[in-house]
Amino acid sequence: MARTRRPLIAGNWKMNGLQADGIALAKAVAEGVRQAAWADREVLVCPPSTLVLAVAAAVRGSGLLVGGQNCHAKASGAHTGDVSAEMLRDAGASHVIVGHSERRADCGETDAIVRAKAEAAWRAGLTPIVCIGETLDEREAGRTLAVLEGQLTGSVPGGATADRLVVAYEPVWAIGTGKTPTTPEVAVAHAHIRKVLGGIMEGATSVRLLYGGSMKGSNAAELLAAGDVDGGLVGGASLKADEFLAIAKAA
Template sequence: MARSRRPLIAGNWKMNGLRADALALATGVADGVRSAGWSDREVLVCPPATLLAAVAEAVKGSGVLVGGQNCHVNPNGAHTGDISAEMLRDAGVSHVIVGHSERRTDCGETDAIVRAKAEAAWRAGLLPIICIGETLTEREANRTLTVLETQIKGSVPSGATAAKLVVAYEPVWAIGTGKTPTTAEVASAHAHIRRVLDGLMADAGAVRLLYGGSVKGSNAGELLAVGDVDGALVGGASLKADEFLAIAKAA
């Protein structure tokens, strides 16, 4: 891992957590980070929208950052059930995940929509984590790198800089399945992502690239040691404080 890029370990809680359990989890992560005293890595938790303000309060002063899982492209308006980037910021959020494969699949989000959401994050002063990744069908057709390039070019807004962007590579077939690509496959994908970004922005070498897809304490060290991997976007393992902290420790 390039130490010039500060590692980011992000936990995506997805649609999990009621208040009592979520606050216990947040407090456990905050206590662990506070005890570790890490200054060389960042730890981020992304709870459901109903818990954002409470979690932000629970982790205050610990160094743990809080992110949203999605945002609307508009700052306000007649969009029942949606939440704007400005509302996330108001709840104590600093980051927001956009373009996760589950949103792309379940909600039909296109690259253009993801790009607009990243721009909305910038408008509100948030750091977007743009997710990209291929399906099993696309991988088996040897289209992984082509798919990643298309998604990057379509999803990353113009004017992007390393300070305003994080990219997360999550092979769709590895999310929640227990399967992971080989370290060589991860290295190939991340190197390709870096090359594509290099054609879009001046400081692509400083953009943090996260790997996601069945990351857990037992494989985090191996995955985080891969070239051009600057952290992880963690799903199921982020719902257990000890497991999530073990991944953060591996960074």
């Protein structure tokens, strides 16, 4: 791993957490991060938008970063129910997830929409975590690498630089299922992502590539040791402080 690529462990809480339990979880993770005082890795939690402000306030000064799970491409306007990247930044976020497979599938988000949201993140001073990944049908058809290439080239905006882009590879069939690709399969996918990035931007060797899809404390070390894996985008395991901190420790 290039020395410039500091591991990032990001927790995606998805649609989970009311104020009391969300703040309690954030404080427990923040205390673990504060005690560990990691200078060689970053830890991030992405709560629902209703909790970003409260979580950011609760963990301030601990070293734990806070992000959003989605943003609108516009800065403001008649977009009922949406949250802008500027609003997330104002609430204390430093990152935002864009293009998660659940948004692509449930909300019909295309690569062009994801690209616009990544540009919106830059506009607001946030780092977008651009998510890509193949479905089970695409994998069984032998199209994994082609799908990843298409999503990357369509979703990463022009002018990307390593200091303001994170890419997360999440095989759709592995999210929340307990199934994971083999370590060599993860390494092949990440090597391909790195190669594709090299063709569309400068400094691709310094972009952090995260693996997501049923990462937990018991398999984190193995997955993180795969080639070109610079961290994880963690779903269910991020809802338990001890489990999530074990993953961060493994980085």
